[in-house]
Amino acid sequence: MHTRSLRRAPLALALLCAVAGASLTACKPGDDAAPKAAAAPASVPAAAGVGIDLAGIDKSVQPGDDFYAYANGTWQKTTEIPADRASTGVFYTVFEKAEKRLADLVQSLQKQQPAPGTDARRIADYYAAYMDEAGIEARGLAPLQPTLDAVAAINDGKALSAYLGSTLRADVDPINATNYYTENLLGLFVAAGLDAPEKNVGYLLQGGLGMPDREYYLSADKDMAKTRDAYKAYIAALLKQAGDTDAEKKAQAIFDLEMKIAKAQASVVDTQDIHKANNPWPTAEFAARAPGIDWPAFFEAAQLAGQPTLVAWQPDAIKKLSALVASQPLQTWKDYLRFHAISHNASLLPKAYADLRFGFYGTQLSGATQQRDRWKRALAATDGALGDAIGQLYVKQYFPATSKARVEAMVSNILAAFRDGVDQLAWMSPATKTLAKQKAETMKVGVGYPDTWRDYSALEVKADDPLGNALRAAKAEYAHQLAKLGKTPDRGEWWMTPQTVNAVNLPLQNAMNFPAAILEAPFFDPAADDAANYGAIGAVIGHEISHGFDNLGAEFDAQGRLHNWWTPEDAAHFKAASERLVKQYDAYEALPGLHINGQQTLGENIADVAGLQAAYVAYHKALGGKPAPVIDGLTGDQRFFLAFAQAWREKQRDAALRAQVVGNEHAPGQWRALTVRNIDAWYQTFGVKDGQKLYLAPEARVKIW
Template structure:
């Protein structure tokens, strides 16, 4: 997730070891990228990044550019080397190296892919064609259930399977894992694309229906236009049944444990016995239904809509899901819609880069083990762990200083910090892929088998002890995450790179960038969702009524603040949808500033490049969020993402008293907030 960069904290301790040495370090601020014609109090993002944005060019194969892309491209180059090296020396069968080499070779063999056409999907097509009843349909739908829901954001709505599966500990019982069933079934990113009234959404709908028809025509489907309309109409009905992102983010609305025996009465339509049997969930006694109204209404659609429409829907999605692994005609159609129409990206990424992405998606830990051996030394892991401890300590100090929090709530908050599990760099236990069949000439089969293998891995947790140390990201992922149910944090190795962290730069810059991100991830344990979970990851209210009221009132002020930001003409940031990330930004920046000041040991910060320590701190924060995004991709982010766009995250500074001291914004300037209006949560 965007707030991930904090692994980069690794060498900060060394950078801070000697105050005298720190004075000789460069500021780490991109002075040339600033636009000093803009007043900081009017637009701090443009002040920090305006000149960079005027000259930055978004690569033709990307929807945006910025700091994350820089770090991602470094990791991608390393991954390319690792994957290409995997086949050297004829590694033994079923070894990680052999699996990586064969998977990549199959993806890169374009001649074989063209020759095979749609033949790799024959088994799926035969299964679909044999459907002659709701019972058959239910069995096929259950067989298609995959653990493909984004575990970092369990409100994910865009799985192409009718429902999504997630397996984790229970919301109220952290000692046992349980399956979660979530809404899905759409070919476009989320329900707003089907139901939105503005022209951009209407245009997307027209383009999507055209795309469905084009895929069906390419596959030789009779009456492709009519079938495309029927498929689109069915998906529109599914979208109408879905919950909004904001409602799906409400963890209390998601707490709906249904006994499997009651699904038939709670959500009639699907033959649930057939569905659960095919999904290997028939032994589960209870399933948590994240969006119960959606499951009820979609189940009814299974019984009420024509079987032929469902069969056409399933056939289209079988092709659509594997389009990037099929002949060029299908791949080009898919990119034309998802890449160009929905994201505004004119050029598809080079095939070898797409191959790297595929290998990492399906064999992530196999690549990750090699990645950390080559690029993430034990010293880096130890330094990051120490940095995290320092930021957690600063957070604890902050909790102690809150004048609005009662002792009872303060004790519970401190308990969460004390039991927070922090994974740095890589997991302690790696995935075992030795039983996964990977062929050097079957890219579609490799992907489908990997999906089943991952689903089996997740379902196996239902009969095992809960592992709070479980990782949800691979080491080569440029990201980081907070996991509320586990009360845990994951910081993958690949994020530990400049410019997020630069051991040659001044401490203020490192604290403003990586320190703020470390604080951000810690703060997620106390955002509007994280604050609902106790020290054991149990959904439980640990707040006194007065403290809870204060916390929610502060959050509402932040909602209203972000609602004012207009990202595109007539399209504003959704303050409620982005609330959790915005709370973490405000809190993380507050804690990072406190930690930076403490690191100075009572000595004044040096002035470097004409900038004070606090000026460098805040400029570093804003430059960390510099982004330039294509309009279509920005629109998609505003509609479906829990993060505000980078230019508005940079404006978080307006809530921090220290920023006012550093840059002296004046009343009447656009960002200026009276002290009583500044949002302070942690």
């Protein structure tokens, strides 16, 4: 869940029983129903901590017709999206709390004037440099000039290949990516090998686009066509601002090159197919396998010449991108690289450049009408460069040991619900059950913060060099990743900082991270009762556990090895259930004519269904056999499901919604909340009947695990 959504990486859990259709083995009656209380529970006043936004509920809507609108309708009608945001919702609420805390921490360091060479001083100086708008204006393009000169000096294919290699950077995890794209032609991801997880290897990834996804270039949708026109105008305007002649002509050539790059790229769905990614290529064979790039020059410049093998994650795309390096005019490549150097760094250049970039990426692509305050952008940039250094300060001040212990207990309960559920699966073979439970038992769970912290002592930060700081931070991250090549993977390594409002499952490590910043109300509220906490953060925890067993996670064993540990019969059952969920989400229309892609979002939808069911079972076990209290007229089960739906409340601008549907592996929150229609207990809790819009017959409810 990168920034706003749960993993992938961004990124199904074995439950009590599995039913994917009439032809599959059905659960025994009552297997996932709510336990019956021996006596009616007593009513408890609201002061006990309901954990639900009662005012946000719209009781004019029937839960069985639109549960999202029932749980969030009044909130949806009365909430305005901030002018500087593409969306708002629970994630934004929790993010704002973390942002305010980070601001207090960072700004207090500036007042303290920490000693030179300390992380505290690096944080203070990075932030101060970003905030120095007068200095940025005065320096103009000068800080970027060495980069622009390097582009101008490219005089042949070998030099072009070397430049592309020299600018190779550490890239996002393709398994956990959210809105994955990179303006560099290729990216490097370092992680455990798919076949041999005892050693880290390098994965080469496709890139090269200035817009979020290949569909922005290829789609026939009229809104996408308008965005393409706006992008060409942005390219021309930025080049003109930088003093280029023939800016419109160059912009067209750059756009045409990116169109070819888009056609060369693999789709999101293909990129998610781990078997298509498992392509170890000896570096000596890249020239023969993907002719076009001068690979020896590329690898030398990228500091990869000593690597015997790299994995081509999207092999066909890498072949086609390499061919484009040789076939397209050298001057077009130079113009393309010049544009992207300016565009990528525009926020650290004079205001005219930053405003042009915001006009396209902020307004056109996301619908935001106002730039975020400078201090917020400075804070985000500092956090991106020195995340672990800030994280140590954050958890010391804002994450109490009591919260860590309580969340760890919830994780333990939900994992136990998973393991118990495996034993009750009628359709799964004993051999597969044994391996599934082994994987669950060996999952490494990180709550709050990592055991070890990043060392930033080699990173030079200057209070008067914001662009230089950013460039050096990117190189430092690349060096950090290179240093892991060939080493034994650290299963305890975190891929998020503690102050990140997110959570992630890492299939290559068989591990999960739950950062401190997401463990806040309304996801997790120490003052709320268990029903709300299990419905909100419990479902998040269940979601991440479930990713170890979704359509991707089920491909990895307990050691993080790409290994088929299913019997053919079990695999067939899983596939049939998955296909039912694909069709369910294919039917949802996010915008007129734009449907959610059920295959693209399958892993997340599996994790939502399985995770919610696991959290529900764990919640009832946490009651210890006692009836749940009624609080403000809501039963425990009602609070549980309402907390889940309210955790996914979200209001997006159309441009942002379109971007998510086209290129993201998560369905928008409004439709994630409808996961409840696959949970039997929800029907009993809210009296949902046949004929209501969300009603699914018992045999049509998807139960992956």
